[in-house]
Amino acid sequence: MSWTWFHKLGSPKWFFHWSKSLALPLFGFGCICLLFGLVWGVAFAPEDYQQGNSFRIIYIHVPAAILAQSCYLALGLSGLVFLVWQMKIAPIFIKAVAPVGAVMALMALVSGAIWGKPTWGTWWVWDARLTSVLVLFLLYMGIIALQNSLNDVTLANKAVAVISVVGLINLPIIKYSVEWWNTLHQGATFTLTEKPAMPAEMWVPLLISTIGLYCLVAGLALWRMQTEILIREHRSNWVKQEVMKDGL
Amino acid sequence: MQSSAFLTISDLWIERGERDLCKRLSFDVFSGDVLRILGENGAGKSSLLKVISGAISPLEGKVFYGGQEVTNDRHSLQESILYLGHSAGVKKVLTVEENLRWYCPSVSSSELHSALEALGLLSLLDSSVNTLSAGQIRRVALSRLWLSKQKLWLLDEPFSSLDAEGVGILEKRIMQHTASGGAVILTTHQDLLSLHSRDISLSL
């Protein structure tokens, strides 16, 4: 089997050309999908018999939480790819996606806290899931802080890849320990997990908005990566042609 | 060709941050060689030495040692390299003797004494490096050249902060080393007084 596609994918130039026409459609499709899912969820899905209308927060909370975790998974994997194969596109991906992931984690945290008020009666409960999203957010902030403090590009690439990989290995342990700690401390509280099985009118919009958010984030990530590629490769000829040719 | 040269650099290309250095640089090092690397500030002289020593990886290019490619596994090469960088790697809180014992744990004390005597450091044997001057610290770092058996020396600005006497002593030592089959690659802005060197120029 030929591995050229793999190395080609790793070359910023090839990636730039390939992704140029993809970002806007992805982003647009994501927006429409998300909007559709949210409107369905917020206006047409039936009311939850236990939580009333506050459960409609789920259509933001769950997709954001899923995206926050998926983004971290992707960061960790691309960190690994960079450490093993020195693929040039990997650190660009990490730099581009980390802030988006942090926003997703923040959205999950804020929506979780607001959801907590009508459900639990307080803004914050040391619930296992909320706590691990908080930790995830801190991990993102750590990566961003490290990226911003190191001026040397080569060093920053390696450093961020290392910390992403270590985070990827540690995240399951952190999650497990927090869940374990939570059962010791809390006893039985309300958890977001123990909902009655949802009818289709409830979960289909959730699925749609999750897919929408995925596409939206992918579009954003491609745009951010293209920007980063332009910055890093600004001396090369193809960037010159690309920039002079049209407004992209 | 590769059989006689014990170190071969081919098609080297180093990337440092924004700049490309040493694009398509190739050269051989034979035993008995003194190789002087010339170039302006920022031309990549130090980077070249670091690439040979394996501290940084080149973007492209290959390094052969003893006929074998060692670009990715420098282990065998590093065993026969002595590298002295800008910062000498001398620990300030330790004494002169402790510093040398760190790098060369197996030398006898008579060897240690004669090396330090050659550099005029014998009276400072057990004084803390904290109390020494810059030139003396440089001499402490250089005394490793008398103590270790490595064949290839990579010296980054070895003459900096040395006085005329020190330069003379060091040049003599380099001559001894090459006469006994070793090789030296060095960077310097000074003219070599008594050494004959092959020069390699790096351009920006």
Added chain:
Amino acid sequence: MTYLSFIKTEFLVLWRRKQDVFNALLFFIIVVVLFPLGVNPSSDFLAPAADGIIWCATVLAILMAIEGMFKEDYTDGSLEQLVISGLSLSLLMLLKTTAQWLAVLLPLLLMMPLLAEMLYLPDGSFWVLIVTLVIGTPSLFLIGSIGAALTVSLKQGAMLVMLLMLPFYLPVIIFATSAVRAAQLGLPYLGLLAMLLAVFLLSLVIAPFMTAIAIKASTN
């Protein structure tokens, strides 16, 4: 350079720099003292919180100690010499971390009986606390060395190391304090000690490699 001469020199440097270790311990004591003074000095509050206070103070003191772990080696050029020494950089880093760990942990353990008394730590749990410190702190040092190596080239890296490393320290803190608490309640705690041990072994496998990668990237 050999592994033996390296580790000898490490201990020698630590001995000459004993004030640094001493400062970290002093910091530890001050953090511990802050709790009775700042929150509540009664044994009702302190006794159940003692293990948590001791562990939090330990984590902070270790972060203080570990941040400067490679700083001097970096500025005087010996880190570069380690990278090109032909020895395994991961193993060198493991040795260095071990030396640092011993230098901080041993005096810390010596202070424990006193602190346990001052914080009214319940009788039955003292030895469990000691065991959690012995098998928990190596993970902190191993993981922390990655952070110290990543930020070695920065002048003001202390805050960044804290931000980077504290999330990774959470499992250790949780398992350790839970074990002590379980011992106080008479519940089985061996499983928690096993978890601590597992985290330690995992860090032992991964951290030296990551530290070596970070050191190599930092020195160029």
Added chain:
Amino acid sequence: MAFDNLTDFFEMGRHGVYVWSVYGFSTVSLALITWSTLSKRHQIQETLRKRFLRDKTI
């Protein structure tokens, strides 16, 4: 539609404040990250274009 009229829709059985603040916060966050992404992209392109034009005229 799960609601009888618009007032019900906005009030959501006294949970409206929570639901709408979540949606508001999320919209603002997504808008901000999109805006910063696109403006950075645009800014870099303009900088590079100016630099290339300058290089050409020299």
